[in-house]
Amino acid sequence: MAMGKRQKRAEPEIPTASMADIAFLLIIFFLVTTSFNQEMGLGLTLPPLSDQAEQVQVRQKNILNIWVNAVGEILLGEEIVSLQQVEPEVRRRIQENPLLIISLKTDRETNYDDFIAVLDQLKKANVGKISLAEPD
């Protein structure tokens, strides 16, 4: 038996150079797919209780009352309006009188949804001064 030249064994190697790429790819994947639940809403600043703040007299003509009753009907000033009419009407009145303060009075039995819908319209009309009147 002829002794063959012993073949030199190649050293077995696991390529590790691309492991970094894999790890970074995983990081980037999770960075991109992670979504934090955003908190959304309509912001409003409540007035302090009247005994803590100085009472400010507001002229009646500078107040626009909006009532929302238990079934969601809207009374704007003296007329009943639909939800879609609130924004243009309020816009018009503010243009006439920039000092106008909107007082939103909602019935106790009104659904929260109806209240939010009107508040949304007021925000859309860019009303700066919104006052939430307490229900009787």
Add this chain to the structure above:
Amino acid sequence: MPKIEKKQKAETVIPTASMADIAFLLLIFFMVTTVFVVYRGLAGIERPRAEMTERILEKRLVTHMWVNREGKINVDDVDLPLEDVPSIIYNKQEAIRQTFNRPMVVSIIADRDAPYGLLAEAMHRLREVEALNVNFATGRLTR
């Protein structure tokens, strides 16, 4: 002239084998140190929708108040009656004021069918303890 043997240059190699370990270590570090505070709140609340919905920018200033359609109130995962709202809100407000020196925001997460009277009552309690920044949680309405 005698031949001068050129010195063989050592090949420059940057070891990349440990890069993976570094990346995984970073990943694990951030996974371990990240803390999410997620309140469960009350179940089955359907938020109203509004077009002017905005994002709350400073989440750390927010205290959540859930109100469901039966009129149950829950503040940051504690069920409580309406009478206890001022005291717990006051404590939270003081804690936030001391930590961040900023006013707290109360996010009111109420069901669309919740009665407004209860919410008005709750807002009155908030005013009692001067928690005046409120936010009505809404979903975005797209037209």
